[in-house]
Amino acid sequence: GDSVTQMEGPVTLSEEAFLTINCTYTATGYPSLFWYVQYPGEGLQLLLKATKADDKGSNKGFEATYRKETTSFHLEKGSVQVSDSAVYFCARSEGSNYQLIWGAGTKLIIKP
């Protein structure tokens, strides 16, 4: 069935390292794509989004490009900080009621 698949975590990096978290999706049509971030003890908050093919979402140094040909929306950041430690969720929209289908989340740990 339709789904969102993220790379398994935890992902552990040193400060200032380059980050990639992979996300691929299956869907009929052309959904909108999202990355949400969940800091410890908090709810989810939108990090970035893209609504059509080749769109690039960006926020706080994070970027992701909507790749229709590979059905992917990988999250990248050039230089991570300890404060980026969190769980990152990839999601896509579904249906006219714009429900979201979620990936399992990827825990990111940044060491000083």
Added chain:
Amino acid sequence: NAGVTQTPKFRILKIGQSMTLQCTQDMNHNYMYWYRQDPGMGLKLIYYSVGAGITDKGEVPNGYNVSRSTTEDFPLRLELAAPSQTSVYFCASRTSMGGEQFFGPGTRLTVL
């Protein structure tokens, strides 16, 4: 604006007890959602509402009920708590336009 608020933050229930998780949003959003998040998993949609008086089942509705008498409030009711309902519950809302959902801080529920 307070955004999306949820009460309580934590709760422990015994098997068979009932409780209501409260969710309120002050952004005048039509769409509201209830999710559960199990450890290491993504979010699963329990119920959603597209406006006052209108609710519909999500992916995992069994054991839960909802009502939407006002735009602001969307309570989730557990009638006969079971250990399988141990989870973190998130409420979210969004406008009719666009896909971004705004999340509350969550309720951590343990059923023993």
